[in-house]
Amino acid sequence: xxxxxxxxxxxxxxxxxxxxxxxxxxxxxxxxxxxxxxxxxxxxxxxxxxxxxxxxxxxxxxxxxxxxxxxxxxxxxxxxxxxxxxxxxxxxxxxxxxxxxxxxxxxxxxxxxxxxxxxxxxxxxxxxxxxxxxxxxxxxxxxxxxxxxxxxxxxxxxxxxxxxxxxxxxxxxxxxxxxxxxxxxxxxxxxxxxxxxxxxxxxxxxxxxxxxxxxxxxxxxxxxxxxxxxxxxxxxxxxxxxxx
Numbered sequence: 684x685x686x687x688x689x690x691x692x693x694x695x696x697x698x699x700x701x702x703x704x705x706x707x708x709x710x711x712x713x714x715x716x717x718x719x720x721x722x723x724x725x726x727x728x729x730x731x732x733x734x735x736x737x738x739x740x741x742x743x744x745x746x747x748x749x750x751x752x753x754x755x756x757x758x759x760x761x762x763x764x765x766x767x768x769x770x771x772x773x774x775x776x777x778x779x780x781x782x783x784x785x786x787x788x789x790x791x792x793x794x795x796x797x798x799x800x801x802x803x804x805x806x807x808x809x810x811x812x813x814x815x816x817x818x819x820x821x822x823x824x825x826x827x828x829x830x831x832x833x834x835x836x837x838x839x840x841x842x843x844x845x846x847x848x849x850x851x852x853x854x855x856x857x858x859x860x861x862x863x864x865x866x867x868x869x870x871x872x873x874x875x876x877x878x879x880x881x882x883x884x885x886x887x888x889x890x891x892x893x894x895x896x897x898x899x900x901x902x903x904x905x906x907x908x909x910x911x912x913x914x915x916x917x918x919x920x921x922x923x924x925x926x927x
Contacts, residue, residue, distance in 0.1 A: 714792035718756035750779035779807035833871035861887035
């Protein structure tokens with residue numbers, strides 16, 4: 684009887700471990716082919732603009748800002764685990780998560796030709812029209828969203844390669860096991876040059892400094908355009924520091 688119970692218990696444990704192993708699927712930050720919204724970036728911006736619902740209470744309180752939503756695009760292109768990583772206000776955060784969670788299926792990421800799960804981060808802008816909107820064509824204006832967004836030479840994958848090749852993990856940070864995901868905000872000006880780098884959401888001070896250094900080394904971009912003219916545009920990019 685004891686042998687039978689022991690055997691049954693062993694089978695249950697093995698079965699549970701097998702199920703757990705099946706459910707443990709790695710989620711990547713970088714892939715050979717990153718996830719792609721159907722129709723690419725311009726279509727994604729259009730989807731957001733057409734489906735976002737500015738919370739009335741937030742509108743009355745004049746609450747504005749940019750919410751960064753992190754989410755997984757799984758092997759089937761479906762969006763999972765959406766969460767606000769850079770928050771503004773609870774009302775706007777919830778709406779940003781809702782709009783991302785309802786996103787149509789993406790083209791999934793691939794590594795060595797196989798679809799994989801990948802973390803992705805997207806900014807959702809909440810801006811109210813005001814009397815200063817007429818000044819948007821001012822030479823000194825810096826936009827968040829324009830008709831044609833700035834583009835790194837070679838696209839997003841080349842940008843990630845540049846970061847990987849030029850980032851140097853600070854030895855002191857490595858020694859104390861400091862890790863983190865840092866969001867760096869910067870301007871791509873009318874000539875495509877990167878300026879005004881700043882930490883939007885940081886981690887360890889040593890990692891913050893290295894992230895700023897790498898962004899400052901970026902080559903010229905294709906500048907953003909609005910109404911057919913090159914303009915200054917704010918961009919935000921995440922830089923991951925992970926120890927093997």
